[in-house]
Amino acid sequence: MSLSTKICSFCNRKIKTATGIMLVKNDGSIIYLCSAKCKKNMFKLKREPRKLKWTNKYVKGGIKLKSR
Ligand SMILES: [Zn+2]
Numbered sequence: 648m649s650l651s652t653k654i655c656s657f658c659n660r661k662i663k664t665a666t667g668i669m670l671v672k673n674d675g676s677i678i679y680l681c682s683a684k685c686k687k688n689m690f691k692l693k694r695e696p697r698k699l700k701w702t703n704k705y706v707k708g709g710i711k712l713k714s715r
Contacts, residue, residue: 657685658702 653662656678668680680686688694696704 653679655679655681655685657681657689657696657704658699659696659704660702 653667654660655662655667657680660681662679662681666681668683668686670678670680670686672678680689688696688699696702697706699705
């Protein structure tokens with residue numbers, strides 16, 4: 648079988664084999680998280696990964712959000 652590299656759903660970083668967290672959502676889709684840190688930020692803190700410098704989703708200079 649091939650080794651598939653998983654990408655963390657929160658920080659977009661590669662997850663090393665045998666590490667990380669796999670979660671199945673209510674709709675049946677599977678998400679992978681590299682660490683408890685990412686899990687916490689995604690579900691508990693509900694942070695936006697594009698605003699966090701340690702994620703690969705971070706957008707330099709900030710995100711332009713549409714004003715309501
Ligand atoms: Zn992560």
